[in-house]
Amino acid sequence: MTRPQRPERSGGLSLTTLLLASLSSATAALLGSRLWEDGTVVSAAVTPIVVALVSEALRRPTERLGEAARPLAQVARPRSRERPAAAEEVPRFGDEGPPPRLYGGRRVRLQSVLITAVLAFVIAAAALTLPELLLGSSVGGGGERTTYFGGKAAPRAESESEQSPADEGEQQTTSTTTTETAPETETAPPEATTPTTPAEPPATPAPEGGQPAPPAPAPSK
Amino acid sequence: MSESAGLSASEIASGVTSGELDPVDVVREHLAAMEECSELNAVITSCADAALRRAQAGVSGPLAGVPLLVKDLFDTAGVRTTYGSAIYREHVPQRTATAVTLLEAAGAITIAKTNLHEFAWGVTSQNPHFGSVQNPVRPGLVAGGSSGGNSAALAAGFGALALGTDTGGSVRIPAACCDNVGFKPTLGKVAIEGCFALSPSFDTVGPMGRSVGDCALAHQVLTGEPVPEPLLEGVVVGVLAPTPGAERLEALGARLVEASLPEPAADLIAIFMVECAISHRHTYPSRRSEYGRDLQLKFDMARLVPGIDVFEAREELPRWRARLEREPAVDLLISPTLGIEVPALDCFEPDVRAGLTALTRPFNYTGWPAIAIGDLQIAGRDDATVLAAALAYEQATASTT
Numbered sequence: 001m002t003r004p005q006r007p008e009r010s011g012g013l014s015l016t017t018l019l020l021a022s023l024s025s026a027t028a029a030l031l032g033s034r035l036w037e038d039g040t041v042v043s044a045a046v047t048p049i050v051v052a053l054v055s056e057a058l059r060r061p062t063e064r065l066g067e068a069a070r071p072l073a074q075v076a077r078p079r080s081r082e083r084p085a086a087a088e089e090v091p092r093f094g095d096e097g098p099p100p101r102l103y104g105g106r107r108v109r110l111q112s113v114l115i116t117a118v119l120a121f122v123i124a125a126a127a128l129t130l131p132e133l134l135l136g137s138s139v140g141g142g143g144e145r146t147t148y149f150g151g152k153a154a155p156r157a158e159s160e161s162e163q164s165p166a167d168e169g170e171q172q173t174t175s176t177t178t179t180e181t182a183p184e185t186e187t188a189p190p191e192a193t194t195p196t197t198p199a200e201p202p203a204t205p206a207p208e209g210g211q212p213a214p215p216a217p218a219p220s221k
Numbered sequence: 222m223s224e225s226a227g228l229s230a231s232e233i234a235s236g237v238t239s240g241e242l243d244p245v246d247v248v249r250e251h252l253a254a255m256e257e258c259s260e261l262n263a264v265i266t267s268c269a270d271a272a273l274r275r276a277q278a279g280v281s282g283p284l285a286g287v288p289l290l291v292k293d294l295f296d297t298a299g300v301r302t303t304y305g306s307a308i309y310r311e312h313v314p315q316r317t318a319t320a321v322t323l324l325e326a327a328g329a330i331t332i333a334k335t336n337l338h339e340f341a342w343g344v345t346s347q348n349p350h351f352g353s354v355q356n357p358v359r360p361g362l363v364a365g366g367s368s369g370g371n372s373a374a375l376a377a378g379f380g381a382l383a384l385g386t387d388t389g390g391s392v393r394i395p396a397a398c399c400d401n402v403g404f405k406p407t408l409g410k411v412a413i414e415g416c417f418a419l420s421p422s423f424d425t426v427g428p429m430g431r432s433v434g435d436c437a438l439a440h441q442v443l444t445g446e447p448v449p450e451p452l453l454e455g456v457v458v459g460v461l462a463p464t465p466g467a468e469r470l471e472a473l474g475a476r477l478v479e480a481s482l483p484e485p486a487a488d489l490i491a492i493f494m495v496e497c498a499i500s501h502r503h504t505y506p507s508r509r510s511e512y513g514r515d516l517q518l519k520f521d522m523a524r525l526v527p528g529i530d531v532f533e534a535r536e537e538l539p540r541w542r543a544r545l546e547r548e549p550a551v552d553l554l555i556s557p558t559l560g561i562e563v564p565a566l567d568c569f570e571p572d573v574r575a576g577l578t579a580l581t582r583p584f585n586y587t588g589w590p591a592i593a594i595g596d597l598q599i600a601g602r603d604d605a606t607v608l609a610a611a612l613a614y615e616q617a618t619a620s621t622t
Contacts, residue, residue, distance in 0.1 A: 100309060101500050102296060103421075104319070104414025 014116070021048035021120030026128055029147050030139065040147055048120035052113040226254040230287045230381040230435040234328065237286030244276040244286035244330065251288040251332055254379035262352035263364075263373040265293045266301045266334040275330050282328030283442060289329040290380035290429075292368050294341050295321050296415040297334065304417045305337040305367075307350045307511045308504055318415025320384055320426045320443055327442040332380060335370030338570075339513045341386055341419050342497055343367055344394050344577045345570045349513040353566060358399050362563040365395030365577075371429045372399035382439055383429040388419050389493070390558075390581025392427045393593035397558035400595045402611075403429045404436040406604050408588035411443045420496035422538070423585040433594060433615040437608045449605040451613035456606070459551035462580065466597040466614065467555060473617050475610070480549040482583055487537035489586050491530040498523040515570045538586070545587055546602075553601040553610055556580045558593040 025048045032043035125148045132138055132146045144150045225233060225247040236242030252269050272288070280286050296302050296314035303309050317325075325331060336354050338346050346354035346369025354369035356362050357377045364373045368385030372395035375383055385392040387405040396403030404427050411426040418424060428439035437448045453473040459480025460467055471477050498505070498520060505512065505520045512520065560579030584591040584600045590607045591600035594614065601607040 100304065100312065101418045101503070102414075103416050103418055103424075 014112075017052050018116050018120055018123075021051040021116055022123040022127070024048060024051045025120050025124035029124060029128060041149075044124060044148060045117075045121055048117040048124070049113065052116040052120070225250045227378040228381060229432050230284060230329075230430055231432075231438055233287050233381050234283060234285045234438075237280065237328075242286065244280050245273065247286050248272045248276040248288060248330055248332060251379045251381075254377065255333060255374070258357070258374075258377045258379060261355045261357060261364075261373045261377060262336055262348070263354055263370040263377065264333040265303055265305070265336050265351050265370070268297075268300055268331050268333055271300070272330050272332045280328040280330065282326065283438060284324060284382065285328035287329045287381050288332045288379070289321075289324055290333055290335045290371050290374050290383040291321055291331050292337050292341075292371055292383070292385045293334040294337060294367075294386055294417045295384060296417075297321060297331065300331075300334060302334065303351070305339045305341065305348055305351065308508060310350065314415075316415060319412035321415070323412070323443055324382070324384060324439065329382060333374070335368070335374055335380075335383065337370055338367035338391075339516055340417065340501070341367040341388065341391060342516060342519060343570050344390060344574050345564065345568065346370065346373075346395065347515075347566070347568075347570060355566070356399055356563070359563055361566055363398060363566055363568065365398030365563070367391040367395075368403070368429060369395045369398075372396055372401055372403070375399065375401045375429060375431055381430070382435055384439075385427055385429050386413075386416060386419075387425045387427050387581075387585065388423045389578045389585055392429050393558050393581050393591060393598060394577055396429060396593040397596045397598075398563050401429065401431050402433050402436050402592065402594050403427065404433075404440060404592045404608070404611075405584065405590060406440060406444070407590045408585075410590075410604060411440075418500045420493045420500070422492050422496060423588075425585070433592065433608070433611040436592065437612060440604065440608065444604075446604065449609040449612070451616050452606075452609040453613040456553060456610060457551045458610075459549050459554045461554055461556035464555045464557055464597060466594075469617060470555065470610070470614060473613055475553075478551060480551050480554060482554070482587070483541070483544055483548055485534075485537050485541040485586070487533040488530065489534050489538060489541075491526050491534040492538065494519075494523040494526045495531045498526075518571055542587065545589075552606060553599055555600075556598050558596045558598040 025044045028047035029040050029044035032040045128139055129146045129148055136145065138144045138147045225236075225242060228236070233242060233247055237244050237247065252267070252272070255264060255267065276286065291297060293303050293305055295318035296316060298315055298317045299313060302312055302314050304312075321331065336346060336348055336351050338344065339348055339350065344366045345363040346366035347363065348354070354364040354366070354373050356364040357373055363369070368383070368387075368391050371380075371383035371385050371392075374380045376399040385395075385403065387393060387403070392403035392405055394403075405425050406427055408423065408425050413424060413426050416424070416426060426443070428436045428443065430436045430439065434448075440446065441448050453470060453475045456475045458467075458470055458475045458477050460477055461480060461482070467477060501520060506524075509517055509520075557580060559577055560581075561573065561576035564573040564577070580598060581591070581593075587600075589600050589602055590604045591598055592607055592611045594611060597614070599607055599611050599614070601610070
């Protein structure tokens with residue numbers, strides 16, 4: 001009887017790692033754009049590689065520990081001999097199963113790490129860039145059109161001029177609001193800023209719950 | 222039998238190197254002999270096409286053109302590797318085990334993946350999935366195991382060298398059953414990567430052949446250590462049990478003394494049992510019905526080994542090994558290889574395994590090298606001393622026959 005060939009599981013991509021790497025890449029892109037002018041793409045590209053490598057490295061000792069610990073826990077609790085499982089309960093050959101336990105079989109799979117990292121970068125870039133293109137400005141701010149690829153953010157005025165006359169009324173309101181808020185968010189002269197006075201700390205900090213602090217216990221004699 | 226089938230590995234290698242033998246002819250003749258002996262069930266997968274292509278491409282090295290048998294416990298890239306099981310019946314690995322690579326790099330040509338006891342846990346090579354290996358030397362009796370396919374093929378003359386594994390006697394027991402040679406080197410001496418794990422505390426890769434010289438040559442290739450000069454003169458040999466060939470050793474200058482191995486304070490079999498269960502935890506008991514009857518029994522028992530026994534055995538093993546560095550105060554130990562007579566082919570393996578492994582398993586516990594020359598076992602603390610004595614014994618035997 002010819003049975004289907006068992007697929008080898010080495011070299012496969014981990015969906016968990018891919019998701020983690022994608023989220024990390026997006027986060028790194030957003031943070032990178034704020035902390036370092038040219039850091040967006042670099043941090044977004046490097047992060048998924050680091051995440052994938054760390055994920056691989058962390059997974060292996062966990063698996064090894066499981067090999068050693070689980071059977072010991074099993075034999076520590078003697079139990080009655082297991083009955084043979086009914087044929088229909090036993091997974092047949094060809095079902096997804098573990099690879100054979102071989103010596104030297106555990107290696108960090110560089111190929112899958114790189115593929116995971118590239119996919120994660122693409123997913124993160126797409127997830128941020130597409131909404132940014134639709135909105136016309138970067139989620140991360142900084143006056144660029146996209147977090148990953150830069151570009152000048154589309155000025156509102158230009159987009160207004162493209163609006164149809166029928167939208168004019170509504171658009172006017174938006175324009176006014178934008179004009180009013182702009183100077184405050186942009187660089188304001190130092191003297192215009194309100195000086196901040198540090199709040200005086202309370203003499204006795206209130207305990208959690210806002211209740212007055214209980215009196216200190218009397219020293220024991 | 223054809224011209225080259227039956228020649229030793231070193232004879233074939235020197236013949237191919239000098240041009241007296243054509244490696245293509247050598248491979249063809251061994252494949253033809255293999256075909257003639259198919260009823261032995263010694264082979265699971267023939268590598269005929271790949272072997273011929275390799276021979277045609279030309280080979281060189283200390284094992285140039287030597288037809289190699291590989292126990293089907295070692296991965297071979299692109300070649301079906303079953304581990305003697307139904308579960309991996311169609312498994313084709315992507316890489317080749319390190320030991321196989323080393324032998325092939327030295328010029329050996331893999332001609333077949335050989336039959337074995339299922340997952341190498343057994344000493345009779347009665348395989349429920351690929352047939353019981355027949356003993357060409359003692360028809361009606363088992364070929365020994367777990368590397369039984371290797372020994373049967375060597376005895377039948379197809380394949381000049383073989384690669385096996387030994388966890389409780391698996392290269393030595395079949396060598397004794399089929400009258401050839403199996404060498405278990407020092408634990409960890411030969412690379413084991415790419416081999417299916419049974420009990421990592423004791424699993425050892427070792428060569429098998431029709432002569433000590435061939436095993437020593439393979440050991441040199443596998444480890445890089447030189448083949449030692451034959452030596453028995455002045456060697457102190459402890460006799461563990463009345464042994465065939467002991468007088469010959471004495472005649473060659475060895476000093477025989479009675480000896481015994483100190484008893485470990487814990488039963489070390491607990492380590493072996495629980496490690497077997499661990500190695501198979503992904504498939505046993507979930508796929509119990511796909512295992513042979515004797516393995517089902519063994520795994521059921523292995524999963525009941527009390528944790529405290531394993532703990533105590535693990536504590537005792539290094540203490541016992543440290544004690545063995547001093548005692549017994551001998552250079553070598555000898556014994557029969559088999560603890561009982563070769564069992565009948567219809568035996569139930571669990572009934573005979575304790576007897577068959579009684580004199581081999583202790584040297585898996587010690588980690589010492591041990592060689593089986595038929596039913597003579599020579600063990601010692603280092604590979605060179607054991608091989609030197611075995612070579613001296615073989616030379617003397619050959620000169621008197």
